[in-house]
Amino acid sequence: MRLASIEGLGGLTIGRLAREVDISKSGVFAHFRSKERLQQETVEAARRVFEREVLEPGLAAPEGVARVASLCEAYLSYIERGVFPGGCFFAHLLGEFDARTGPIHDEVAALQRGWVGLLEELITTAQERGELDPEVDSGQLAFELYAPLELANFLTTLYRDPATLERGREAVRASLAGAMAPEGGSSRAGPASADS
Amino acid sequence: MRLASIEGLGGLTIGRLAREVDISKSGVFAHFRSKERLQQETVEAARRVFEREVLEPGLAAPEGVARVASLCEAYLSYIERGVFPGGCFFAHLLGEFDARTGPIHDEVAALQRGWVGLLEELITTAQERGELDPEVDSGQLAFELYAPLELANFLTTLYRDPATLERGREAVRASLAGAMAPEGGSSRAGPASADS
DNA sequence: CCTACCGATCGGTAGG
DNA sequence: CCTACCGATCGGTAGG
Secondary structure (H helix, E strand, O other), rough: HHHHHOHHHHHHOOHHHHHHHHHHHHHHHHHHHOOHHHHHHHHHHHHHHHHHHHHHHOOOOOOHHHHHHHHHHHHHHHHHHOOOOOOHHHHHHHHHHOOOHHHHHHHHHHHHHHHHHHHHHHHHHHHHOOOOOOOOHHHHHHHHHHHHHHHHHHHHHHHOOOHHHHHHHHHHHHHHHOEEEEOOOOOOOOOOOOOO | OOOHHHHHEEEEEEHHHHHHHHHOHHHHHHHHHHHHHHHHHHHHHHHHHHHHHHHHHHHHOOOOOHHHHHHHHHHHHHHHOOOOOOOHHHHHHHHHOOOOOOHHHHHHHHHHHHHHHHHHHHHHHHHHOOOOOOOOOHHHHHHHHHHHHHHHHHHHHHHHHOHHHHEEEEEEEHHHHHHHHOOOOOOOOOOOOOOO
């Protein structure tokens, strides 16, 4: 996972992993039985790390807009803590496999749909609770929250400068502020407005 | 460029390129003299394409907020037109080299700083013209405009569905709307507010 | 631009 | 887990 988060899943070869853990190539091979399975099991292991380091703490907040904000912050914190040395494992995977075809591309697409779907679901709940404006398009707001998380990951990793994470934090704050339910006032223009 | 936009610059090998253009490996080698130079010249060629397909049309709009919006739209249009078969060449490069070290990482960092710097510069001009709120942090707004462009590129490529580009368009519209100069009214909460 | 080759590394297999 | 090997491919060189 560490190697793949830096160099990509394609850089994770059986021979290289063998050198890294100091056993023979066929010793590594015996554990995974093919390069494809090594890659698949690495993705699966990273998924469990993401669950433990992002989803669990993020979803621990009380239901509603607090949980939406908490999940975004959990992602930014996971970047900040350097859980993987190359930044977000799945952002890397997205860049590597978005334009290819095959089982890994399809798995990446499924994971992305799951992540965006989760954000959307939390937003809908916050709308039902009257915290977020029901006029806001939940899919659009999910996109607008996800976008700064992704860019903060890439620029923080590229620049080796966690200051960029504050850009992400501020963007999330602003998008949520713009989507808050009007308190008796009239609806105003802002992010994720449904009247486009 | 086409190959690298799909499989990454690492997938662009001398042997593979030789097969693709149907000459011998050493025939390709003679043109570039090393793999590093092949990669560097490919990045440079893609930079010229980006200039022609994004910067030139984007910067053709009149100075001010129109030019900011026009540059964002030029980027989204470049994705939509499929200028590279694997989506934005430089987004791919960002994902591939953000966590590595070496000359290509450094070149990618310089290109990213240039792009973000250009956005920031156009925003500052729009503020000086009184079109965008001078209270807005121009670096923050540049980040908030860039983020949806990047995510729209990745998700459009991943899903093979240009509908995601509309999410990007709406996000750009919303961020710019939230940063417009108040017309005699008081400042209100919104994206990229400086009072964080 | 070519053929012919180099040492290294790839995924994978045979046989233990 | 190992050694020893397979055919393919890598970047690169020699010599034309």
